[in-house]
Amino acid sequence: MGISSAGPHCSVWRRWAQLRWLTGFHTRTLAPQSVTSAPGVLQQRKAPGMPTSVVSRPWGVRPRGGRALHAAPSSSQEVMLTSERYRVRRLPFSRVSDSDVAFFERVMPGRVITNPEELKPFNVDWLKSVRGCSKLMLKPQTTAEVSQILRYCYERNLAVNPQGGNTGLVGGSVPVFDEIILSTVLMNRIISFDKVSGILVCQAGCVLEKLNEYLEEQGFIMPLDLGAKGSCHIGGNVATNAGGLRLLRYGSLRGTVLGLEVVLGDGSALDCLASLRKDNTGYDLKQLFIGSEGTLGVVTAVSILCPQKPKAVNLAFLGCQSFAKVLETFTTCRTMLGEILSAYEFMDEKCMELVERHLKLSSPVTGSPFYVLIETSGSNSTHDEEKLKNFLEQAMTSGLVSDGTVATDDKKIKALWSLRERITEALTHDGCVYKYDISLPVGKLYDLVTDTRARLGQSAKNVVGYGHLGDGNLHLNITAESYSHSLLDAIEPFVYEWTARYNGSISAEHGLGFKKKQFIQYSKASEAVFLMQRFKAMLDPKGILNPYKTLPSGS
Ligand SMILES: O=C(O)CC[C@@H](O)C(=O)O
Ligand SMILES: [Zn+2]
Secondary structure, eight states: OOHHHHOSOHHHHHHHHHHHHHHHOOOOOOOOOEEEOSTTBEEEOOOTTOOTTOOOOTTTSOOSSSOOOOOOOOOSSOOOOHHHHTTOOOOSOOOOOHHHHHHHHHHSTTOEEOOHHHHHHHHBOTTSOOBOOOOOEEOOOSHHHHHHHHHHHHHHTOOEEEESSOOOSSSOSSOSSSOEEEEOTTOOBEEEEETTTTEEEEETTOBHHHHHHHHHTTTBOOSOOOTTTTTOBHHHHHHHTOOOSSHHHHOOHHHHEEEEEEEOTTSOEEEEOOOOSOOOSSOOTHHHHTTSTTSSOEEEEEEEEOOBOOSEEEEEEEEESSHHHHHHHHHHHHHHHGGGEEEEEEEEHHHHHHHHHHHOOOOSSOSOSEEEEEEEEESOHHHHHHHHHHHHHHHHHTTSOSEEEEEOSHHHHHHHHHHHHTHHHHHHTTSEEEEEEEEOOGGGHHHHHHHHHHHHGGGSSEEEEEEEGGGTEEEEEEEESSOOHHHHHHHTTHHHHHHHHTTOBSBSSSOOTTTTGGGGGGTSOHHHHHHHHHHHHHHSTTOOBSTTSSSOSOO
16 A cells, blocks of 8 residues: 555554454464462463473563564474584583582472483573583572572582573573573562552562563553563573663663672672662672673572553554665654654564564565554553654655554554564574674664675575664574575674674674674774673682673683
């Protein structure tokens, strides 16, 4: 449908959207996977058909009021061991002995996993791209237990891999060799919530979506939302400084996290669990742990500032004929929507093709090379709709947008969001995925996709670009039939050099983990990396915490 026939009036849009909904757009409702059992304890329930050992499946297995859906890709093929695929040498840590296992059994009886079958899913990342061979997983319930574990590991020189929901995309959440997996899965207690200040204090293993559900009941939401919400743990979110879909509105975790409790490499617990908006007493130590990917300490509890739940939410899903129009639409909507703009996401037509082909989702808006998803969240639906209507009128009459649909009801909003949120999942069905999570000046964002596509030609199956345009964050993804060193060599360091040329970041929100750590110098000066290494040596002198991650090896 062209701009002229749609007409610039909002009600026309909505009627037209409803028609589209009836004709082509499907939503699915899945059974809930998680339940709240005792007050304050958020538990996960095994979904039907799921192996007992897998209580969580990342990247949004399940929808709630949220818009996440569906399971991770399954592959019958064994994932290659990280140590075989990449040239990496095991550091001289001790190996877990029977007496170590006996010690842990005494500390946390019944919460010590040594069964190789049970350990399997926790040794492999969600993308099925890296695999460790840990022989031991521990499931502490309290900070005191985490302290006991780390004190012992420190004495014994045993390496530890802290693990939340295992939803990471850079190989940071699984062991590289035989590190002990320290899972936060049973640390899922809400400690307090203050309705006046909106400050939530909870243990690190609370699932993001469960926290959001808990808050919604009280008229609040989490300041963070991402596709993996159904499985990811808040401690893991903090450890990676996850960005997600609400960052444009509520800012990064560096602003919303007010306090942390962390256990250091020698087992000492650091209580910085403040619940204050303002606190200028000395250095802000919690910032060191936000985004440190479990290499400086294990986050055991989080204090976080939560916004009010918006009363009115609207979504517009629009087609644009060029990336220049995507940018101009952003400028226009920022000006015209102002304080109610809560998300501005973009995706190219390849993304939509893959979502349709692999997940059988059909978009109500087709025929454009680019799509944008604009969300407004406010407190007055009449006011918000009026603003959105004016913006849409402007965008359409000026030719910025060539097609589109709007949704105000919850079900349609979720279904539209899933077109964006499920791109990651669709990509995994397309073959082997090479992921790049890049920050760039917004005007350059799509040039990287175009240049990469031209460079790789037929050697890649698909090269797609999407992401959080409002945050200057591109998700460049390349798929191929199978993993190949030569394709990787064609992509890297090309993508990193390109990014550095424009002073971008080679990891906007996913962290460096195992896969990107060797490339840190493209985004950080050597003096900065050196200082990071000194922090690491000070806080984790034996280097037992998440070794082989974040900081470059061999330096
Ligand atoms: O899979 C990716 O590249 C991005 C995942 C996530 O950060 C998203 O924004 O959907
Ligand atoms: Zn993202």
